[in-house]
Amino acid sequence: MLWQVLPPPPFTDSIHVFRAARLWPDIPVDAAPLHQMCRVGLLLPSWAAQQILGYGQAAYYATSLFLMSFFAVGCYLSGRVLFGDGVGLFTVVLLLVHPFFTIVDPYVESVNASTGGILPDAPAAGLFAIGFAAVVVAARRDGRAQAGLLLASGVVLGAAFLCREFVAFMYAAVPVFFLLLGIPLRRILLVAAPVAGVAALGMLHNELVFGDAFVTLHAAESVADGGASIPWYVALGRLFEAMLTSHWQGAVLLTGLALTIVGWALTRDRGLALCLVWFLSLWIPLTLLGGVLNGKDPDFEWGYLPRYWTPIFPPLIVGGLGTAVILSRRIRAGLPRTITTTAVASALLLVYLVLTVQQIQPVERDAAWNELRGWLAKHQNLTLIWTDSYSAQTLQFYTRSPFGRPLWHGRVETFLHERALLPGKVTGPLLHTRYGAKTPPSLESGWRSIWKSSDGATLSVWIREPKTDPRCADCGPPHLARP
Known part of the structure; x- marks a missing residue:
């Protein structure tokens, strides 16, 4: 999927993490944004990839692939241990x-970026899901086998915290998992001890690198300084806002939630109960902090973005599919009804896959940027952009x-x-992208294009034509002569 999408590395938190990994362990304590740069679970894999592959696209995508693999594995295992391989x-x-x-x-309607970026949400979700699956399987074992699974669960649950801090809220679900699964509560120490151990290693790292063992929490507090006033009922609906306004197919996740609730109400199935507890372990704290407790100055104001809810995506889909499996088993009174159920489910799945795959086609690839890479390599006389x-x-x-070898040795000014308008001091060459100034350079404003990407729209390089008017104080000659 990453290869199919392969976007150019976008200006998200990912690049801040990747840049910090390049500096590790000499990351300035006053670096900004520090809360993104001190997450050990993202920082160290990025550093390791750069040591092997160099500071470039290859290491960036390798890190993303490594982190995203935890999400894929966690989704599979959590579904398998509750309702089977399918x-x-x-x-x-x-x-x-x-x-x-x-x-x-x-710059399109949905912003998640975990497939093609180094963001905390998907790996944290995946690691928590793997830890959950280990607890479920532990309930089916005894003695040393159970103890080993619980210890392993604690390790990966602790690693999830090193990726995303608010996973700590979700630890409150673990004792409930124990109760539902019939595991003696005294054995929860086998989970808690490795969680604490992993957290301690993260604190030791932060003490050595940043001089502050609690830098992750302090940095998070510095950005969670409240937001605009919000009514409690709006905060209560943040999850639904995130799912429905970012992209209409977010309704699939809400449908999974609805099916899980209905399925549990009808069957009291333990697997569905576990999914609901998992969902509530994040929904309750983020909703309370998002304005229910303090609407005038909420501590968590980003609930309208879907990626912050990623840690509860697995139980929503697993619960929805699990409900379908349980109910289909119960209505298998006759072959015709079974065939009808299977046909309807297959048709719905086919429609979903067709609609989602169609969404992938318009996603911007990095073709235009690769063309720019080749053009810059041929224009070493360009000393400034x-x-x-x-x-x-x-x-x-x-x-x-892609493997970090410098191809162009000029300087980039920003x-x-x-x-909304280009600064007067900018005389060129100017790289214009659709992320740039709202008023692009044009012939009418005294600019001339010297290069464009083959699609004619994504990227272009411009220079400002010299002006002869002596009153023009900030319109110096272009940095690049006419080709």
């Missing part, structure tokens, strides 16, 4: 082709080969991407 496999397929994971462009601060983050990957 549910596990379909959970992976339904989620990985969902627009929340394939539409990774920050101006661009906006967002585009510059992506540009750094295309002044190098201006704030929020600007």
